[in-house]
Amino acid sequence: MATETYSVLLVDDSDDDRLFVRRALRKNPGFVVVAEVCDGDAAISYLAGHGDFSNREKFPYPDLVLLDLKLPKKTGHEVLEWLQTHRRGKLRVVVLSGSFLPGDIARSRELGADAYFKKEPLEEEQQTMVLQLEKLLKSRASPASYASSSPLS
Amino acid sequence: MITSQPPAVDGIETVAEETSAVDPAAEGQPPEDKAGILLVDDRHDKCMAMEAILANLGQNIVTVHSGKEALRLLLDQEFAVILLDVNMPGLDGFETAFLIRQRKSLEHTPIIFTTAVSDTETHVTRGYSLGAVDYILTPILPEVLRTKVSVFVELFKTNRQLKRQAEGLRQAHDELGIRVKNRTFQLAVANESLRREIAERQRVEEAIRHINAGLEKRVLDRTAELAAANRELEAFTYSVAHDLQAPLRNIQSYVQLLEAEWAPKMPPEPGQYLQRIAARTKYLTQLISGLLNLSLIGKQELKRQQVGLKEIVEDVVAALKSDMPGRRIQWKIEDLPAVACDPQLIRQVFINLLCNAVKYTRPRDMAVIEIGQTNVDGETALFVRDNGVGFDMKYSDKLFGVFQRLHPVAEFEGTGIGLAMVERIVRKHGGRVWAEAAEQKGAAFYFTIGNGRAASG
Numbered sequence: 001m002a003t004e005t006y007s008v009l010l011v012d013d014s015d016d017d018r019l020f021v022r023r024a025l026r027k028n029p030g031f032v033v034v035a036e037v038c039d040g041d042a043a044i045s046y047l048a049g050h051g052d053f054s055n056r057e058k059f060p061y062p063d064l065v066l067l068d069l070k071l072p073k074k075t076g077h078e079v080l081e082w083l084q085t086h087r088r089g090k091l092r093v094v095v096l097s098g099s100f101l102p103g104d105i106a107r108s109r110e111l112g113a114d115a116y117f118k119k120e121p122l123e124e125e126q127q128t129m130v131l132q133l134e135k136l137l138k139s140r141a142s143p144a145s146y147a148s149s150s151p152l153s
Numbered sequence: 154m155i156t157s158q159p160p161a162v163d164g165i166e167t168v169a170e171e172t173s174a175v176d177p178a179a180e181g182q183p184p185e186d187k188a189g190i191l192l193v194d195d196r197h198d199k200c201m202a203m204e205a206i207l208a209n210l211g212q213n214i215v216t217v218h219s220g221k222e223a224l225r226l227l228l229d230q231e232f233a234v235i236l237l238d239v240n241m242p243g244l245d246g247f248e249t250a251f252l253i254r255q256r257k258s259l260e261h262t263p264i265i266f267t268t269a270v271s272d273t274e275t276h277v278t279r280g281y282s283l284g285a286v287d288y289i290l291t292p293i294l295p296e297v298l299r300t301k302v303s304v305f306v307e308l309f310k311t312n313r314q315l316k317r318q319a320e321g322l323r324q325a326h327d328e329l330g331i332r333v334k335n336r337t338f339q340l341a342v343a344n345e346s347l348r349r350e351i352a353e354r355q356r357v358e359e360a361i362r363h364i365n366a367g368l369e370k371r372v373l374d375r376t377a378e379l380a381a382a383n384r385e386l387e388a389f390t391y392s393v394a395h396d397l398q399a400p401l402r403n404i405q406s407y408v409q410l411l412e413a414e415w416a417p418k419m420p421p422e423p424g425q426y427l428q429r430i431a432a433r434t435k436y437l438t439q440l441i442s443g444l445l446n447l448s449l450i451g452k453q454e455l456k457r458q459q460v461g462l463k464e465i466v467e468d469v470v471a472a473l474k475s476d477m478p479g480r481r482i483q484w485k486i487e488d489l490p491a492v493a494c495d496p497q498l499i500r501q502v503f504i505n506l507l508c509n510a511v512k513y514t515r516p517r518d519m520a521v522i523e524i525g526q527t528n529v530d531g532e533t534a535l536f537v538r539d540n541g542v543g544f545d546m547k548y549s550d551k552l553f554g555v556f557q558r559l560h561p562v563a564e565f566e567g568t569g570i571g572l573a574m575v576e577r578i579v580r581k582h583g584g585r586v587w588a589e590a591a592e593q594k595g596a597a598f599y600f601t602i603g604n605g606r607a608a609s610g
Contacts, residue, residue, distance in 0.1 A: 016407075020406045
């Protein structure tokens, strides 16, 4: 039985954070990190397929975007905003942020994020998140119903 | 009683006297009260006779022997009556009377002419026209003389009395006038000084009011400054804690990484160091996280709603129960009121207080934790009481400080943020929090929730 794999785009300006997310995801073979970008503009370019990213062989359109909020050039919220009019197919966008401010969480939800996770240093908590990401992707239900049971609500 | 016979004198018939004693009423009068009787006659014997007759009136008898002398005397003295002989050499009686009457002050002095009976017709008319008041005919009848003279003496005295009384009244009146004037002046002075005092007082009051207004403004300004400084401090704390979080989290992650992948391969010493680093880093993260949560309380807007406190408490207790199976705890939850408050924040208050209660009753076989309400100074206060290890009240003012702990971390874990958070939340609601405890006798934490009229911190 072939397990489905999900391609992941990491958007974070911190090398360390990207390292830890990669390691966390590695534990689950269902997730494959296909690309990492460091700012909001690059994220939009990737998803839009501009420039180098038009090569979808090299830079496939992801199933999941893990998006930090604090980014140079364009912020995570601005990327979400762009995605409101440019989302393709069953793309899931999940915010992974150092902030747990109610304001940030609410705004992310408003802008269409499918889930919101706080960056956790402890492995245990990281694995919990990975499991939840898996559930999120396995359920191909429309974002609307998921939003109600995701950690966002 | 002295009896004396006046010497027999020509022209004067004297009648035997019964008594010529001095009138007892007149006796003993001070000299100034005696009236003056002026006898003007050139015949010495006549004068002596008259003096004798009039002696018992007890008045002042003055005798002169000519009109000229009389006039001179009248310049200085006042007389009740003048007995004037008509027949005198030089100035006769009428001429003298005329001259007397010339003087304004002597216009009304009674003049009695003495004249012989035989001359009566001619003299009397003339006499009266000159202002005489009476005649005494010689030979003089003593009783007649005495009576007539005494009449004028009495009249004179009465007048003098009246004059004196009038004078007295006038003086009294003047004196009164002066006293009134003085008193009025004093009152005016007093009034003026009073007016000045009032004006001064008003000036001072105005100045005080002005100063007060200035002070009030300064207090308002200072309060605003302090509130702004407080907000700045909280914002700073938040921003610092927030910025510290990310790198700290990364350190923890690397430590974890090392522990997970390399600790088994490490020699014991560095392995131990790594363990210690991991523990301290975790603690540091907890501190920063606590600080962050604490400063967030200040940042948030308080959203009050009517909330049933009993439901919140029961909910928290249920969560705690499920978190620690195996602990023997007797929960006593009394009836709690519904209040206007922020449910999230008040929930956090109960979480912190109840977690503390649970933690510090760990040494007890059977922990007893009560939650209820009580009345303190007319206000409703909620309390959480436990039978745990308690604390020494002399450290009670440190209880609610940030990172303050009264027990060693080894015995009871924690960062010392819980109560600081409770204090901040309660203060934001306009209430206050305090505690009562004794070592090994448990602790009770009380708090009130203001009604929103007080400023939120």
